[in-house]
Amino acid sequence: MLFNPKKYASDYPCEKSKEMMKKTIDFFERKGKQRIKNDDQWCVWYDDFIQFLKDNKIFATLLTPSKYGDADCRWDTWRNCEMNEILAFYSLSYWYAWQVSILGLGPVWMSKNEEVKKKTAQHLQYGRIFGFGLSEREHGADIYSTDMMLKPKGDGTYLAEGDKYYIGNANQAVVVSTFGKIAGTGEYVFFPVDSHHEKFELVRNVVASQMYVAQYNLHDYPIKEEEILEKGQEAWDASLNTVNVGKFNLGWATIGICTHSFYEAINHASHRILFGKAVTEFSQVKQLFVDSYARLVAMRLFALRAIDYFRSASAEDRRYLLYNPMVKMKVTMQGEEVINLLWDVIAAKGFEKDTYFEMATRHIRALPKLEGTAHVNMALIIKFMANYFFNPGKFPEIPKRNDIADDTFFWEQGATKGLSKIQFHDYKPAYDGYDLPNLNIYKEQIKIFKAFLATATPTPEQQKDIDFLLILGELFTCVVYGQLILENAKITNVDKDLLDQIFDFMVRDFSKYALQLYHKPSSTQMQMELCMKMIRKPAVDEARYERVLKNHVYALKDTYEMNP
Numbered sequence: 191m192l193f194n195p196k197k198y199a200s201d202y203p204c205e206k207s208k209e210m211m212k213k214t215i216d217f218f219e220r221k222g223k224q225r226i227k228n229d230d231q232w233c234v235w236y237d238d239f240i241q242f243l244k245d246n247k248i249f250a251t252l253l254t255p256s257k258y259g260d261a262d263c264r265w266d267t268w269r270n271c272e273m274n275e276i277l278a279f280y281s282l283s284y285w286y287a288w289q290v291s292i293l294g295l296g297p298v299w300m301s302k303n304e305e306v307k308k309k310t311a312q313h314l315q316y317g318r319i320f321g322f323g324l325s326e327r328e329h330g331a332d333i334y335s336t337d338m339m340l341k342p343k344g345d346g347t348y349l350a351e352g353d354k355y356y357i358g359n360a361n362q363a364v365v366v367s368t369f370g371k372i373a374g375t376g377e378y379v380f381f382p383v384d385s386h387h388e389k390f391e392l393v394r395n396v397v398a399s400q401m402y403v404a405q406y407n408l409h410d411y412p413i414k415e416e417e418i419l420e421k422g423q424e425a426w427d428a429s430l431n432t433v434n435v436g437k438f439n440l441g442w443a444t445i446g447i448c449t450h451s452f453y454e455a456i457n458h459a460s461h462r463i464l465f466g467k468a469v470t471e472f473s474q475v476k477q478l479f480v481d482s483y484a485r486l487v488a489m490r491l492f493a494l495r496a497i498d499y500f501r502s503a504s505a506e507d508r509r510y511l512l513y514n515p516m517v518k519m520k521v522t523m524q525g526e527e528v529i530n531l532l533w534d535v536i537a538a539k540g541f542e543k544d545t546y547f548e549m550a551t552r553h554i555r556a557l558p559k560l561e562g563t564a565h566v567n568m569a570l571i572i573k574f575m576a577n578y579f580f581n582p583g584k585f586p587e588i589p590k591r592n593d594i595a596d597d598t599f600f601w602e603q604g605a606t607k608g609l610s611k612i613q614f615h616d617y618k619p620a621y622d623g624y625d626l627p628n629l630n631i632y633k634e635q636i637k638i639f640k641a642f643l644a645t646a647t648p649t650p651e652q653q654k655d656i657d658f659l660l661i662l663g664e665l666f667t668c669v670v671y672g673q674l675i676l677e678n679a680k681i682t683n684v685d686k687d688l689l690d691q692i693f694d695f696m697v698r699d700f701s702k703y704a705l706q707l708y709h710k711p712s713s714t715q716m717q718m719e720l721c722m723k724m725i726r727k728p729a730v731d732e733a734r735y736e737r738v739l740k741n742h743v744y745a746l747k748d749t750y751e752m753n754p
């Protein structure tokens with residue numbers, strides 16, 4: 191169920207792509223854990239990695255839509271997610287150079303500007319990297335207030351003036367897709383800048399990391415009309431639609447981090463003898479491992495299924511707009527939980543400078559906070575709740591999408607409006623496909639939650655209170671999370687013991703959120719009564735638990751150790 195570099199075996203049907211993944215694994219394994227950790231601690235910029243990417247045309251192959259590249263070039267989310275997982279498995283810092291290149295390329299591939307697209311495809315062939323200049327120091331999530339200005343000179347050219355903050359790769363990127371406004375009209379605009387240009391001032395790296403997260407200023411940087419990527423509504427849509435593509439990767443990076451951490455924790459604990467027995471024999475350690483493994487498998491099952499919907503998206507099927515923010519928000523927060531659980535096992539070792547784990551504990555915290563905080567994503571998700579529960583639509587069955595295809599819809603997502611009108615397929619058939627003790631309890635919890643929404647509907651004041659809505663949203667996402675996990679369990683034929691173990695923690699999570707909703711200052715008597723009914727204990731089955739522990743969790747002992 192988990193990625194293991196020493197047994198890399200993808201079911202993706204393209205040998206050349208698999209070769210590329212294997213080469214990437216080899217690059218890191220040859221570099222070894224010690225050097226990766228040294229470079230991390232000394233914040234060394236990864237020239238060796240950038241050179242490796244260039245020599246093997248990794249970005250050119252994976253990040254050029256087929257129309258603009260060689261035969262193997264396509265934007266194929268299945269294989270890109272493999273790359274996400276591999277890079278973060280070794281270090282989020284390396285993944286970040288890839289991630290912000292993806293973001294930087296978003297406004298380019300979404301643009302109608304064919305010249306810039308062809309030029310960018312050339313840059314990719316030369317092994318260059320890219321950046322996405324959206325954020326500003328003063329404005330955070332409020333991108334309406336952006337104050338980077340493009341001043342028209344009246345002769346079809348402009349001068350760009352302003353500063354950007356938190357911009358990855360801006361120390362080297364040859365195209366930084368920069369978001370701003372046109373002075374005078376206030377129209378939004380995306381334009382490319384080159385970090386090597388004399389009017390581009392690289393101020394500093396604002397973080398102490400190998401990742402270069404730049405502050406930069408543009409001092410009357412000249413831009414020609416024919417260089418502009420998007421203007422007006424199209425520029426606005428490009429900013430959000432790029433993030434729709436990019437934020438998916440954060441969930442996959444989380445899965446990579448948690449997987450490597452899991453191997454380290456289980457190897458350490460199973461070889462550590464205390465009071466005459468291995469640490470893995472303590473009952474609380476067994477529970478921590480079973481929970482972290484079940485959570486990690488659930489993250490993977492959900493994120494894999496979300497790929498199927500993302501790749502199948504169209505103007506008529508926009509369900510990805512619910513599933514993508516969940517990959518970003520839910521999976522990344524689950525990743526924090528997995529690291530918390532594993533840290534209680536690995537304990538002091540998790541601080542040691544030679545471990546991957548030490549780096550993971552820092553990196554895992556970033557993922558829920560980047561590309562829109564968990565709050566911002568939850569505020570988005572809530573808009574889908576009414577249609578999801580009360581107005582399902584009919585859609586053709588979406589198969590597993592590990593086929594070789596260029597995901598062209600990403601660049602044609604169109605207007606970012608009308609979210610509350612999007613429909614989803616009925617969640618019940620996925621839930622009714624199995625009869626398992628914990629799943630059955632979970633179904634009862636969902637029924638009560640639906641009754642809560644129908645009969646104890648949040649008041650107009652509660653609907654304006656983000657603090658209240660965030661917990662309501664947690665309960666909603668539990669339902670969607672379970673649905674896609676179950677859909678994928680059927681596709682991948684997940685062991686029923688493991689599936690029921692997953693719903694063991696899901697019943698506990700649902701209960702936890704119900705209690706939090708109960709505690710909200712504004713919850714009404716009727717809402718509180720329904721919350722209490724949602725609080726349930728999972729079905730106890732000692733034999734199932736032991737089988738999961740032995741057959742799945744402890745079976746991973748000594749199956750992976752990174753080269754020193």
Ligand SMILES: Cc1cc2nc3c(=O)[nH]c(=O)nc-3n(C[C@H](O)[C@H](O)[C@H](O)COP(=O)(O)OP(=O)(O)OC[C@H]3O[C@@H](n4cnc5c(N)ncnc54)[C@H](O)[C@@H]3O)c2cc1C
Binds near residue numbers: 563564
């Ligand atoms: C390591 C790193 C790398 C980054 N890389 C890039 C990059 O390459 N390019 C780029 O453009 N940006 C980048 N960023 C910026 C990042 O995307 C922003 O940090 C993020 O979008 C959130 O902005 P903020 O942290 O300033 O939080 P703020 O926007 O200041 O938010 C503060 C609080 O308000 C809440 N809040 C804000 N808006 C809402 C809302 N609408 N509803 C409810 N609550 C809300 C937030 O949840 C948070 O609790 C990077 C940041 C870091 C730290």
